[in-house]
Each structure stands twice: as structure tokens, then as C-alpha cells.
Amino acid sequence: MPDPVPDPSRERETRKHGDRLLVSLARGPRAPLAVVAAASLASSAAVLVLPAVLASAVDEALTGREPRTATVCLILVLALTACAEIAGMLAGAAATASATSSLRVRLTAHLLSLDIAETRRSPTGELVNRLVGNTATAGRVPVTLVGIATGLVTSVGGVVALFVIDWRVGLTFVAGAPAAVALIRVFVERVSDLYDDYQGAQGRLAARLTDALAGIRTVRASGSADREITRILAPLPELSGSGHALWRAQARSVWKIALLLPLIEVAVLGAAGLGVADGRLEPGQLLAAAGYTALGLSFVDQTDALMALAHSRSAARRICEVLGLPVPSAGTRPPPEGPGALSFRGVTVVRENTAPVEDVDLEVPAGSLTAVVGRSGAGKSTLALLAGRLTDPDRGEVLLDGRPLREIDPDALRAAVAYAFERPVLLGGDLAEAVSYGLPAVDREAVREAARAAHVDDVIGRLPEGYGTPADAAPLSGGELQRLGLARALVRRARLTVLDDATSGLDTATEAQVTRTLLEGMRGRTRLVVAHRVATAARADLVVWMEDGRIRARGTHRGLWRDPDYRALFAAAGEASPQDQEDPCPARP
Incomplete structure (x- = not known):
């Protein structure tokens, strides 16, 4: 599909339609998504309980008591986590397959309903790229959103646990977290635009290859294979440029995040260590503070999920460009009786x-x-x-x-x-x-x-x-x-x-x-x-x-x-x- 002249208002409208499309997918296969959500919440609960269980085991060991109760709880927590992850993976695969299938059916039905002239203006390779690749990317959104939501629940639970341990520890964490949030937001916004450029170049390359294969007899007969290779790969520098820009954006953000997170962890552990020295906290609570700090920072682990979401938003916009093509209105009346004039x-x-x-x-x-x-x-x-x-x-x-x-x-x-x-x-x-x-x-x-x-x-x-x-x-x-x-x-x-x-x-x-x-x-x-x-x-x-x-x-x-x-x-x-x-x-x- 040839790229139109950029129109900011049209692009904003397409983005809105793309986001609505993703929301409609998230409302799709309810049964497998419910299993994914339940499994994710169970896993999140188990992860939140784990630092407390470990802290209890440490305190029992330091006081000379046999940590049997803590050990049993630890085994149960680990078993629950494993079972929840397995159930979540299976249900997630089913939900993704269902969302992708429904999206492909909808897009295929729309393509087959278009005016013949409209389909001729759209290169076959580009349409295939959107029907196969972009729908698969967008189809992962429901599971991705559930993962992001439960990840945020885990992160918020970790922060609340830090305040429960000691309000000073919680405030120390909260003081450093906004900087990490700002870094992630800038990164995701930048990556979303780069994904648009990357997928556009990828689609143009696929369209040129499909055109060449359709005319392979002419290419072979005229001995123009080298010229066709050059034509097909013409979008490759743009594709490479977009790919390298993605890597550069990731590298710039990763080292900043990698530097900031240890600083937050050190500050929180320092505040908890002072609490142990002052007698306000038990040694096991220091271990729990370390665990809950990692859980509180788990929103940073959502960067990959947010990147996947940005990728899906870009794919959804490309799908909506096709779904936005006008379909001739369908009549409702039967043909009149007649000889065929x-x-x-x-x-x-x-x-x-x-x-x-x-x-x-x-x-x-x-x-x-x-x-x-x-x-x-x-x-x-x-x-x-x-x-x-x-x-x-x-x-x-x-x-x-x-x-x-x-x-x-x-x-x-x-x-x-x-x-x-x-x-x-x-x-x-x-x-x-x-x-x-x-x-x-x-x-x-x-x-x-x-x-x-x-x-x-x-x-x-x-x-x-x-x-x-x-x-x-x-x-x-x-x-x-x-x-x-x-x-x-x-x-x-x-x-x-x-x-x-x-x-x-x-x-x-x-x-x-x-x-x-x-x-x-x-x-x-x-x-x-x-x-x-x-x-x-x-x-x-x-x-x-x-x-x-x-x-x-x-x-x-x-x-x-x-x-x-x-x-x-x-x-x-x-x-x-x-x-x-x-x-x-x-x-x-």
C-alpha cells in the first residue's frame, strides 16, 4: 500500500482507531483471559508473600527456633508460583491465538468487500504483511495488558509493603521512583514512532518482493535479476536505519535505568539498615525490605511489555489504515424480474x-x-x-x-x-x-x-x-x-x-x-x-x-x-x- 502524504490530523485519527481496535481485542476471548488474569494475580500474590516468608525464616533461625513453618510456607508459595505461571502460559497462548484469528477474519472480510479498484491500488505484499505479521503483533495485546496490569499490582504491593515495614523506608523508595518512571515514558514514546517507520519499510520491501515473484517469468526471460534485487532491496537502508535507531534509543535508556535502579536500592537498604541499627527493625525485615524494593521496582521490568505494546499500537494503526478503506454500501433489494437489460x-x-x-x-x-x-x-x-x-x-x-x-x-x-x-x-x-x-x-x-x-x-x-x-x-x-x-x-x-x-x-x-x-x-x-x-x-x-x-x-x-x-x-x-x-x-x- 503506497504511503500517503503525511497528514497530521489523519494520523491522529488513525492512532485513535488503532487504540480502539486494541481495546476491542482486550474485550475479546474472556475465558482464557480470565484464566490469564487469575493466574497472574495468584503469581503476583505469591511473589508478594515470598519476602515476608523469607524474613520470617531468617528471624526464626536467628532466634534459634526451627523454621519449619516458614519452610512449609516457602514450598507452598513456590509451588503456587510455578502452577500459576504454567496455567498463565497455556491460557495466554489460547487468548493470543483467538485474538489474532478474529482480527485476521475481520481484515480478510474487509479486504474481500473492497471495491476492485481499491484492492488494485494496494500492493499484495503489503497487504499480506499486514494480514499476517501485523495481526499477530496486535493479537498479543490482551495478554500483554494483563501482564502490565498485574505487574503494576505487584509493584504497588511492594511499595505498600515497604511502608508497612517502615514509613521512612517507603518514603526513600518513593523519592527515587519518579525519575525511573520519566525515563521509561520517554523511551516508550520514542520507540513507538520508530516502530512505525520500521514496519512501513518492512511492508514496502515485502510488496516489492511479491511484485517481483508475480512477474518472475519476465525477470528471468529479460535477465534482469540483478536490477530486480536492487529494486526490491531499495527500502533496506531505511529499514536498517529504523532498526539501528531502535537499538540506539534502547541503549540510551537502558544505561540510565541501569544506573538509577541500584541507587534507589542502595538508598532503601540504607534507610532499612539504619532502622535495624536503631532497633526499629528486625534483621529479617532488612531482607524483606530488599525483596520488596525489587518488587517495587518491577514496574521497570514492564519496559519490555510496554515496548511490545508500542509495537502493537503501530501494528494496529497499519491494520486500521486498511480497515479504514471504504467498502461499497450493500444493497438490500432483490433484482427485478427481467430478461437482463x-x-x-x-x-x-x-x-x-x-x-x-x-x-x-x-x-x-x-x-x-x-x-x-x-x-x-x-x-x-x-x-x-x-x-x-x-x-x-x-x-x-x-x-x-x-x-x-x-x-x-x-x-x-x-x-x-x-x-x-x-x-x-x-x-x-x-x-x-x-x-x-x-x-x-x-x-x-x-x-x-x-x-x-x-x-x-x-x-x-x-x-x-x-x-x-x-x-x-x-x-x-x-x-x-x-x-x-x-x-x-x-x-x-x-x-x-x-x-x-x-x-x-x-x-x-x-x-x-x-x-x-x-x-x-x-x-x-x-x-x-x-x-x-x-x-x-x-x-x-x-x-x-x-x-x-x-x-x-x-x-x-x-x-x-x-x-x-x-x-x-x-x-x-x-x-x-x-x-x-x-x-x-x-x-x-
């Missing part, structure tokens, strides 16, 4: 200061085969995406049988509009599931019928496992994949079928067979076909000629062929020669 009324789409589709008014007759032609970048694919609401117009309206697509329930719309794409991706367990993807109730015979109509049944039949071949391991060519994608559209038997250059990889003979299916096998259903070949346009009921996002002309192929610019569209692709231009159109069946 499609209307574009004043439709304009704006993408990054350009308009791939601008002021388009178009009526696609019900039951017709309409071909959309034009040069690359003319807006054909955007028009195809608009037809089934895979993207929304910025202005204007798209209607199916007179009802705006925005008003139609998404599930009902998916049943009414089917798609086939230039580069289909096979989703599902095996090839049968890939063809019936999204239609679990479709039986195997319907799948085979659609495959036969797309002229790919014989290809699947030659595979050792046939329709049971794993979709991600099927050895299929680009044209065979396109035919499977077409079968996936045909099996839906939708009132409107949109083919976005879905036959470009087919040879001439196979394309003729597929075209016959479009003409005869789908007669009565509306077909919107993005076409680059003259044969498809020649057999269409209506041809829409797009140029620079607008409709330049519409009509029959025979009528448009009189325009030399129209003929040049196909001549440039080798679809027609000057000798063919007199009468290129065979009789339509």
Missing part, C-alpha cells in the same frame, strides 16, 4: 486524476450479444467491471432491468451476473469445484455440461484424475484456463454474462467453437463481451466502440467497418488486412 446512465469513473470511463450513456438490449471494442486503455475493462458492480462509478448509475445495482443485494447480484476474465484464477479444491466456485449446490453433471459448452471437457478428461485434479496443480495452458473460466461463468446460467477479453488466449478454431456457444448456447441471455478479434465483433448484435473512456460510436460491425479508424483497431492486431476490408463480415447464424 443493462443500462449505463451518465457513468464516470475517476482513478488517480484520470477518467477511464467518462460520461457513458449506453443501453445493452436484453438477450443481445454486445461487443465492446477499442484500443488498450480505452476503458473497456472498467466498463465490464461496472456491469456487475465489481467497481462503482463516481458519478452516474448502472442499472439491471431498471434497478440500480447499488440497491441490489450482493448475493442476488452475483446470481444475476456472471463473469469470465482474461486471466482466470482457479479457486476451490479440484477442477470440479473450480468450475462451480461459489455454487456449492451445483451437481457434477451441470459442471460437465458447462465444461462441454466451453469446449474444455475433453481437456479435463485427459487428466489422470479428471475433474478431481487439484485446481492448483492442474497442468493447463493459458487458453485452457480461459475455457475453464468461461465454464465457470456458463454454469451460473445468469441473466447477464460479462466476458472481459475471456477468449484472447484461444486459437482460431477453438474461438470459433466458443463463439458458437455464445451465439447459440446462450441465446436469450444478455452477453457483454470485451473483444479484440474481428470475428467476435462481426457476430455481435451491437458493437460499442470506446476511445479515451468515452463511446466514440455504436452500431453493427458492418456499419462501423466503413470507418478506417475502426478498421485500424483490428488491423493493428493483425486481425484484418487491407485486402479484407471490402466485406469482412460473414453471414451471422
